[in-house]
Amino acid sequence: MSSPYIKSASVAAALSALDEGRTPERSVLREAVRALLTLLxxxxxxxxxxxxxxxxxxxxxxxxxxxTRGTPPNTVEMDPETWLGLATGRLDWVRAVTEGRVKASGARADLSAYLPLELR
Structure with missing residues (x-):
């Protein structure tokens, strides 16, 4: 994955599109998701x-x-828009899990201590 410092503009562009009710361009959304995953x-x-x-x-x-092998016992999965919301503090972890927007399994799968991310 590439440096989140370079990709922070993609996070802003993706959030702007979502705020305007538009779907972000696929390449912008991909870069934003990857930048925020790298920060995590x-x-x-x-x-x-x-x-x-x-x-x-x-x-x-x-x-x-x-x-190291197979499906990890601790997994967290969500759609890109949910990830952007959680990573940037626009969406609360408990709310996202309660609403079924996040699928989390395993004793260590609660990411609330790490979110929102500090954007650089």
């Missing part, structure tokens, strides 16, 4: 939780036991 991995180093935002990316993060 940098801010919560580890390999015990896999965070998936299909179809744009996935990272392993959060300190704890490392997972």
């Amino acid at each position: 991995a940098d801010g919560a180093p580890g390999r015990s939780v896999e965070v998936r935002v299909p179809p744009y990316g996935a990272v392993q993060c959060v300190p704890g036991p490392r997972h």
Whole structure:
């Protein structure tokens, strides 16, 4: 994944499109999702939780036991718009999980301590 410093404009562009009720361009949304996933991995180093935002990316993060084969026991999955909201503080973790916008499984899958991300 590329540097979040370079891609921060894509986050702003994606959020702007969503605020205007438009769907962000696919390439902008992809870059925004990947930039924010990179920030998460940098801010919560580890390999015990896999965070998936299909179809744009996935990272392993959060300190704890490392997972190496098959489906990790701690997974978090959501759509790109939900990820943008959570990562930027526009959406609360508990609300997103309660509304079914986030699928989280495993004892370490609660990312509320790491969100929202500090944008650079």
